[in-house]
Amino acid sequence: MIAPDDIEEAACRIMANAAIDIPADYRRSIQRMADGESGDLSCFVLRTMLENWETATADRRPMCADTGLPRFYVKLGDHARFAGGFTGFERALRSATARATHDIPLRPNRVHPLWRTDHNNNVGINAPEIEWSFEPDVDWIEITTVHKGGLFGTDYRMLFPGDGIDGIKRFFLDTLVAFGKRGLACQPAIVGVGLGGSKDTCMVLGKQAACLRVVGDRNPDPEIAALEEELQELGNSIGMGAMGFVGKSMVADCHIEVGYTHTGGMPMSMHTFCLSSRRATVRIRADSSTEYRTDPKWFTPYMRRETVEWQTPHPVSRQSG
Amino acid sequence: MADPAPGFKTVRLKVPVSGEDLADLAIGTIVYLDGVIYTGREGVYQRVLGEGNPLPLDLPAVSNVNFHCSPAAAVEPDGRYKVGGVTATASFRFAKWMADWFRVSGARVIIGKGGMTGQDYRDLFLPAGAVYLTTVGYGTGALLGRGIRRVREVHWLGELGNAQALWVFEVENFGPFIVDSDLQGNSLFEQQAELVNRNLEELYAGLRPPALSRYGETDDRKDELI
Missing domain, CATH: 3.30.1330 (60s Ribosomal Protein L30; Chain: A;)
Incomplete structure (x- = not known):
């Protein structure tokens, strides 16, 4: 007990x-982005963040x-x-x-x-x-x-099936451009996208996608996984880096979570985690x-189940492992 | 002091920052500060400028650097203060108070997140002889926290709470900050945004607008939203 x-x-x-x-997965991604960043101001920001994380751990301060x-x-x-x-x-x-x-x-x-x-x-x-x-x-x-x-980097929009992937891409860009200026979104960040569900579920899924999945994790649906990679690349092609300075460091990773939704709709939410993740x-x-x-492992196969009945695919021990 | 990327001018300034030092600051310069600074944001501005309360200390004699921030700080049972990190909050919301604040406080340096518009710098900062320094990141809370040597005094802790109180800090090698606006009203953010804006049309090319539009103030992605 x-x-x-x-x-x-x-x-x-x-x-x-x-x-x-700082979680190791996010630190590694920012180190990679700093090494590849050609915008000198944006690069300075990323290197300063890396130094800040070392200071935080050394001093045990936030x-x-x-x-x-x-x-x-x-x-x-x-x-x-x-x-x-x-x-x-x-x-x-x-x-x-x-x-x-x-x-x-x-x-x-x-x-x-x-x-x-x-x-x-x-x-x-x-x-x-x-x-x-x-x-x-x-x-x-x-x-x-x-x-x-809690202030910047999140938005919601009711899209429709006919809006298609174009609609998703536009809203993805709109949110990043709007909140990326001056770095209000504290990018480069892990970006979470919620697709479907009811409106509140859509917001919850996107938030969880941003905050509860690690850099490099892919959605188990191969087509959604491909869209995650495509959106990440799209975000990093805006020409905007850290603090809204010229650069290409915008999206550390993109995670999409879906929920079954109204037959007429395709609601979408966008959430940017931050430079401290x-x-x-x-x-x-x-x-x-x-x-x-530091890996929440929140989205288990059970969480993403589609059916009434559930059978754990690979039986695990009932005892603590 | 941090080791900035080559090509960036880095300066270390004493607070109160002198008129000469302010005049020498060019946008894009990396700045570290030594001396006394204070926090003040909407709570303090509303109390002084909105409600007409007198300043709780002789600010013009103490410091000319106003940090838009709330510390991660706690008050110990014995009354001592524990400051962990400090991080800026977005400054654009405070533009409406700045002209009066400059007059009342004597501030000449504003530190915060994300700057204000170029128009704000020309209309509000330039007449006051003030510059804007942006924090880096944002979220170099640990680096800035390390730069705080001592809490000199805190005002209105009970009235405004930890996050909105007026904290007066003694700081050493406090930074880094980046100069966003200079005494001529130039803005680094504005210049960088213009460069980014050049790509936007191509970025959206071929993406059809959604079926349902939204009411809004602008659909021009080159516009500032602050």
């Missing part, structure tokens, strides 16, 4: 990991002071058992948010939208967000935290032991 204190401790630790240590809107993604194994119930789980994550905000420290960004009330702990009405998903056949819990800035994950096993990593 996993105790609420174990959940809170692990959540505090991933909050610190996310805020301070990479970026806009520590975003901290939030959680939780995956529960069918056979996971934890004390305190679901509300106890949520309480542990809210407590971890408040503690981490003081201890790391994170910037207390969260305020009431109208009264601007700030509790100085990133906790408030509907904050932090906690999204739940489930995994068959296993007994562990995984918690991912994402710290993503703050994500960290912990797996808590049934014996409360923990394993920390």
Whole structure:
């Protein structure tokens, strides 16, 4: 039985990991882009970011002071058992948010939208967000935290089937050009595209695609995978680099997630993660032991299932691995 | 000081920044600062300029560098401050306050994210003899955090919260920043955007517009949206 204190401790630790240590997959992609960037200002920006990450890790201080809107993604194994119930789980994550905000420290960004009330702990009405998903056949819990800035780089549009790939490309470019100017989107970033679903699902899928998949990961549908690569290349051909300076470093990677949608529509959402790409994950096993990593592995085959019944393709052990 | 790519002029300036140093700043120069700087954004501007509250300290005597930022900082139980990182916030939203702020505060250097429009520089900054420095990245929070030697004082922490309070920092080798606007009102962002804009028509060539249009202020991708 996993105790609420174990959940809170692990959540505090991933909050610190996310805020301070750049994920290796993203660092490698920015190093590659810096090596290949011909725009001298854009290249200077990327090299400064690489130095900033080294400083953050060496000093144990946040990479970026806009520590975003901290939030959680939780995956529960069918056979996971934890004390305190679901509300106890949520309480542990809210407590971890408040503690981490003081201890790391994170910037207390969260305020009431109208009264601007700030509790100085990133906790408030509907904050932090906690999204739940489930995994068959296993007994562990995984918690991912994402710290993503909240002001620029995201947009939504209802497209229609007849708009086709052209419509997708145009909206992709529109969003990158609009928010890439002056670097408001904090590019080069991992870009997430949500296609389909209902409008809210479309936004959620795009956000998760940006924040919960690592650089180099491809959608299992080969045609969608090809579109991911095509859109990445398109974004990097705008002629815009870091901070909107002349260059070609815009899209570190492009991830597309789809959801079945209205027969008449093809809604699309765009989300740019940022130059700090703050994500960290912990797996808590049934014996409360923990394993920390930076790949959330959120989009499992089960998450992308199409049918009523589900059979895990490669049976996994019910015990913790 | 960081080791910038060759070809970039790098300077280290004392704060308050002198008129002579300001006049020497050319767009694209990399800048590091030593001295005292303060944070001020919409919360502070509204309190002073919107509601008419007096400045909580004699700003013109303390510093002429206003940073559009909120630190990742916490107050310890014993009253000490812990500053982790500092990162700028986008400055364009504050343009409407700048003319009055320059007059009241004596600021001559604004640091932030993303700059303001060239028109803002010519209308607001040029008459005040002020320049704009942009942070790099954005998100060199750790590098900038390392440059903060001490929290000298904080004002309106209770009234405005950590993120909007007026923090006064003693800084050393604080940077890097890039000069976006000079005393002639030139803008690096504006010049770079003009170069990028040249590619846009070709980029969109052959892509059919979607069936359903949207109301909007502009469909010209060369336009600034700020």
